[in-house]
Amino acid sequence: MSDIEIGSQASLSGTGIKGRGELWRKEDWWAIWIGLGIVVLGCALFAEGASLKWIAVTPPKWSSWGQLWAHFADSYPRYVAQFAAWLAVFSLALGALGHKPRAFIPAFAFLYALSVIAISIGQWDQANRYNLEPPLLALVIGLALSNLIGLPRRLDAGFRVEFYVKTGIVLLGATLPFTLIVWAGPVAILQASVVSLVTFAAIYWASLRLGLDRRLAATLGAGGAVCGVSAAIAIAGAVGAKKEHAPIAIATVIVWAIVMVFVLPLVSRSLQLPAGVAGAWIGTSEFADAAGFAAAESYGSLAGHVAGIAGTGDQTVFAFTLMKVVGRDVWIGIWAFVLAVVATTRWERGELGRSANPAEIWRRFPKFIIGFLVASVIITAVSSGYTLAEYNKQVTPALVAPIKDLRSWAFLFCFFSIGLTTRFRELARAGGKPFLAFSGGVVVNVVLGFVLSAVVFASYWETLAR
């Protein structure tokens, strides 16, 4: 191969996505349109003295089947309306992305039914006693269905993990005060940067010591250091990885991400870490956004309900989000550009004639983060004229709480989808060496992440959003 050029002629396209076309052809933007659409609608209704509360229905706490049955008998039209609304917006978005709505509709109906069951179990007043937190419950049920029973492949059309989690993150922005992002963001970026650089270096070094290709080493390293599968696929493209490198990195990341979903909340619980500290640790040491939210929401649901775990569920989710989304995800474009520079100038030694382009930083930027920030700004602006007492009495129940409930639904769709799409026997055989190299990085990451979250910045995360 000769004369390869990278990163130029961004506007020239054959069948590619260019300019404003990306606004309709990338799921990040659709997550923004849906998430911000809900936020703006919620604000408009709030201004008129109304609320999204009716359609953002969730089961109340219950202690007997009779109570739960009575709720559904009374509220089923609200669930039907909510299902129809989700179905409409997701069908529109996925249709624009090239999916077939005919395949999506039955799959989403199945997903919604599972979610109703899981969210109902989570509202049982004995759920915490039996570790029946909806995120982990959804994950376990999904994994069991896909790996023990098996589902038709066509149903995958409705199990869009990343799309649901991005939509949920945009909605999450509406529940996170922008002032908190400004205040806590720099510390999150500092901690995340330290851990990311060290983790990448550890995996990359171990990979080279084990004789792996530098492009695979970089792909594995980014998967562990930045944002999991998304980082692996971005860096594989940036460094021109071999065809087999990306699946190896993806399989390795998925295995460790699934392990960490269960391990991090379990260890946090055994150590009785404060809610915010655990959220920061999970944000530092979980490898994928979707899996991390499952772990963070799971641990957050224990806060205030299990003896010894101080803080609130919001603290866990906020700390996780600041660490993972603001601290790690936003840098993927820079990682890709830097590694593209290294690949083209050092590894290939010029024989391929490639060159990197800084435009790659923006092109690979996870755009849904823009929606997350804008949602936060909107709600912060809307609520700025209220005192704390007024905010708690008026804004929270009529505006913020319904958006938070819709966020919970979006995340639940995501958690089920993780399990339903993770088929361990279909993952690429990672091979011993890549798995070993990545595992070394996991050890470094988990230990360093714990020290920074629970020791160095402990007081900071413990008091987050109080």
Next chain:
Amino acid sequence: MSAASIRASCRTCVHFRNDPAYLEAVFAGLAGLGSAYGSVRDEDGLCLRHDIYLGARSLCADFTRRDASEPR
């Protein structure tokens, strides 16, 4: 823009595949905790001639323009 005026790059090469559905089918697990439809992938795809995964703006001596009817 006519076919002739479109600059040669992997994006328009017969050997290049970057359809998101195709990539999710080829890369097992990508649709699980990731996605081929996200911004971070940009327009990257697989070169079936050289078996490498790379950016759509790349170009090599083996470039062969793809007809509109051929898959991407």
